[in-house]
Amino acid sequence: AKEPVRVLVTGAAGQIGYALVPMIARGVMLGADQPVILHMLDIPPAAEALNGVKMELVDAAFPLLKGVVATTDVVEACTGVNIAVMVGGFPRKEGMERKDVMSKNVSIYKSQASALEQHAAPNCKVLVVANPANTNALILKEFAPSIPANNITCLTRLDHNRALGQISERLNVQVCDVKNVIIWGNHSSTQYPDVNHATVKTPSGEKPVRELVKDDAWLNGEFITTVQQRGAAIIKARKLSSALSAASAACDHIRDWVLGTPEGTWVSMGVYSDGSYNVPAGLIYSFPVTCKNGEWKIVQGLSIDEFSRKKLDLTGEELSEEKALAYSCLT
Numbered sequence: 001a002k003e004p005v006r007v008l009v010t011g012a013a014g015q016i017g018y019a020l021v022p023m024i025a026r027g028v029m030l031g032a033d034q035p036v037i038l039h040m041l042d043i044p045p046a047a048e049a050l051n052g053v054k055m056e057l058v059d060a061a062f063p064l065l066k067g068v069v070a071t072t073d074v075v076e077a078c079t080g081v082n083i084a085v086m087v088g089g090f091p092r093k094e095g096m097e098r099k100d101v102m103s104k105n106v107s108i109y110k111s112q113a114s115a116l117e118q119h120a121a122p123n124c125k126v127l128v129v130a131n132p133a134n135t136n137a138l139i140l141k142e143f144a145p146s147i148p149a150n151n152i153t154c155l156t157r158l159d160h161n162r163a164l165g166q167i168s169e170r171l172n173v174q175v176c177d178v179k180n181v182i183i184w185g186n187h188s189s190t191q192y193p194d195v196n197h198a199t200v201k202t203p204s205g206e207k208p209v210r211e212l213v214k215d216d217a218w219l220n221g222e223f224i225t226t227v228q229q230r231g232a233a234i235i236k237a238r239k240l241s242s243a244l245s246a247a248s249a250a251c252d253h254i255r256d257w258v259l260g261t262p263e264g265t266w267v268s269m270g271v272y273s274d275g276s277y278n279v280p281a282g283l284i285y286s287f288p289v290t291c292k293n294g295e296w297k298i299v300q301g302l303s304i305d306e307f308s309r310k311k312l313d314l315t316g317e318e319l320s321e322e323k324a325l326a327y328s329c330l331t
């Protein structure tokens with residue numbers, strides 16, 4: 001039998017946490033043969049709710065779930081974890097300045113970085129979900145220098161999956177037959193969902209999405225804005241944010257990272273930029289990646305047309321500004 005893997009979820013009593021922990025306990029994240037021990041962290045005002053989630057996990061009698069740690073103590077939460085999914089963060093509230101929200105999150109991610117660095121298992125893989133996800137991940141990286149930079153990522157898989165979903169609806173094809181969309185840049189409204197290399201499996205072989213959709217105006221316009229604004233559309237419809245799909249995407253992100261992407265398929269992940277595609281190095285930026293043996297690699301050599309170039313640069317500029325704002329909160 002396999003040794004259990006310890007998975008940390010911060011903000012575990014929140015909406016995404018509530019959708020995510022049962023998925024992890026069922027094997028959706030790491031596979032149906034991988035036992036897990038869940039570490040759930042939340043802040044003291046949420047401690048009672050967190051205990052309720054723990055009670056439900058016990059009641060669900062998940063065969064793969066070998067233990068639950070539910071705590072408000074960051075050190076206890078981080079001790080020995082192999083995977084850390086950072087969902088907890090300070091929410092944007094009406095009337096708050098951007099800098100104030102950033103400053104709250106910088107201090108949260110700074111202290112959690114230190115706890116992970118000192119207490120997590122060696123080679124712990126980190127996924128940041130809480131917004132501003134890219135910049136929170138960057139702060140975590142800066143304050144956990146002994147964790148390899150390649151182990152610190154942020155979630156853009158939800159945007160990636162939303163793009164697959166839009167193409168599948170438009171063409172009336174199965175979503176599993178659509179692949180290789182790309183989300184470039186920031187997990188924000190400046191992200192660039194790119195279909196220039198995306199394909200669909202058809203009875204007569206793989207076809208480019210552009211050839212099948214035959215509507216560049218839609219692909220360069222409404223498609224992009226729909227993906228960018230999907231989160232807001234769901235809040236409007238549900239009066240609550242998109243927790244189910246965010247949790248599912250977090251599982252997809254970790255599963256593909258750990259178990260590998262299928263041959264010929266890439267996914268989008270926010271990763272530490274090495275300057276590929278002339279994206280400034282030193283930002284956490286979403287790229288197309290393939291994964292093998294627990295490591296991601298940026299897909300190289302894709303052609304970038306002028307339309308795309310502008311969009312890659314714009315979202316990169318936003319991330320550089322966020323980085324500067326985050327650093328200004330440190331002093």
Ligand code: NDP
Pocket residue numbers: 010011012013014015016017042043046087088089090091092108129130131132133158231241242243246
């Ligand atoms: P959610 O579980 O809905 O969201 C958590 C975070 O994920 C938010 O930052 C949210 O960003 C972000 N996020 C990223 N992608 C998505 C998406 N597609 N849909 C929705 N959210 C997304 O928030 P809750 O308020 O329900 O739960 C947050 C938990 O964090 C609470 O239990 C709270 O106690 C805890 N918390 C922990 C803190 C800490 O660790 N110090 C500080 C504050 C809270 P966005 O805000 O942009 O929606």
